Amino acid sequence: MNKRITVSAPGKLMLFGEHAVVYNHPCLVTAVDERMYATVEILEDKNFELHAPDVKVTDYKKPLSELGSGEVPKGAKFVEIAVKNFFEKYSLNTSIRVSTKSDFSSEFGFGSSSASTVCIVKALSELFGLHLGDKELFDISYKTVLDIQGKGSGFDVAAAVYGGVLRFVTGGKEIEPLNIPSLPLIVGYSGVKADTVALMNQVKELSNNNPGMVEEIYQEIEGIVRKARESLGKNDWQTLGGLMNKNQELLVKLGVSIPKIDNMISAALSAGAYGAKLSGAGGGDCIVCLAPEEKQTMVENAIIKEGGTIIHVSTGTRRVRTEK
Ligand code: PMV
Numbered sequence: 001m002n003k004r005i006t007v008s009a010p011g012k013l014m015l016f017g018e019h020a021v022v023y024n025h026p027c028l029v030t031a032v033d034e035r036m037y038a039t040v041e042i043l044e045d046k047n048f049e050l051h052a053p054d055v056k057v058t059d060y061k062k063p064l065s066e067l068g069s070g071e072v073p074k075g076a077k078f079v080e081i082a083v084k085n086f087f088e089k090y091s092l093n094t095s096i097r098v099s100t101k102s103d104f105s106s107e108f109g110f111g112s113s114s115a116s117t118v119c120i121v122k123a124l125s126e127l128f129g130l131h132l133g134d135k136e137l138f139d140i141s142y143k144t145v146l147d148i149q150g151k152g153s154g155f156d157v158a159a160a161v162y163g164g165v166l167r168f169v170t171g172g173k174e175i176e177p178l179n180i181p182s183l184p185l186i187v188g189y190s191g192v193k194a195d196t197v198a199l200m201n202q203v204k205e206l207s208n209n210n211p212g213m214v215e216e217i218y219q220e221i222e223g224i225v226r227k228a229r230e231s232l233g234k235n236d237w238q239t240l241g242g243l244m245n246k247n248q249e250l251l252v253k254l255g256v257s258i259p260k261i262d263n264m265i266s267a268a269l270s271a272g273a274y275g276a277k278l279s280g281a282g283g284g285d286c287i288v289c290l291a292p293e294e295k296q297t298m299v300e301n302a303i304i305k306e307g308g309t310i311i312h313v314s315t316g317t318r319r320v321r322t323e324k
Pocket residue numbers: 014017018019020021022109110111151152153154155156194196200279280281282285
């Protein structure tokens with residue numbers, strides 16, 4: 001049996017359908033070429049060790065019998081609970097050291113927690129000779145996310161497992177890989193860290209107070225996702241941009257945009273973008289835009305002028321994989 005393995009998984013960006021996807025509507029998500037890496041080594045004693053300097057966890061160590069209990073530092077949660085869930089499910093109790101490293105900052109909202117969870121589950125699956133299929137990797141990883149966050153659709157977990165562009169419905173009820181080689185996305189980071197769970201709770205509250213209105217918004221978002229899926233296959237960036245604008249209007253109605261994001265979006269549109277929207281829960285993180293090729297530099301400069309940072313990513317990215 002191998003004693004050491006390194007696995008990587010991609011980050012993600014939500015293209016269309018955030019929030020609605022939590023309530024059984026489809027979304028479109030793309031994996032991005034910025035990856036998370038995890039190395040898992042088998043040790044001789046009875047401890048779990050974690051070294052994740054990117055999230056300020058260094059030389060963290062606890063007995064296997066205490067996995068998931070006591071004070072778990074924020075940066076260790078997803079890895080530790082993933083190991084706990086995996087060991088419980090497959091009746092394992094082996095000492096391991098996990099080291100993680102990311103191509104991207106955990107501040108961007110690229111799904112570093114989900115990508116690291118998927119890396120750990122895949123690494124353990126290969127290390128212990130289980131060779132789990134995609135859906136099994138998804139299910140254990142998604143359970144881990146729910147154990148920690150209490151809610152969430154799992155779209156980020158699916159992007160890390162499958163890569164590429166996916167049409168996805170809550171909990172992996174539908175995971176449909178779409179054959180889209182690459183998207184000319186412009187990504188602008190707002191510099192504001194979004195609190196995904198707080199925003200989901202905020203939208204839930206809005207829905208409790210106005211169930212009809214929010215369900216109507218979700219239905220409209222579902223229509224946008226349907227049309228976007230058709231346009232994606234045709235590289236019709238202009239139509240997709242228009243759909244991004246419509247999706248953004250609905251996200252504003254859900255109350256999840258913020259002035260910084262609104263300003264970055266207006267600037268991108270004034271500079272000639274076909275369309276722009278926030279990506280993810282809202283409240284910060286990134287915007288995604290589509291623009292004609294000759295306007296891309298102008299759009300990027302306009303976003304920078306509003307205080308955004310351009311993050312160069314490519315899509316059509318490969319799935320979770322073993323590195324060595
Ligand atoms: O904030 P992010 O990038 O994790 O995106 C959250 C998207 C939601 O639809 C609001 C939640 C979810 O789990 O689908």
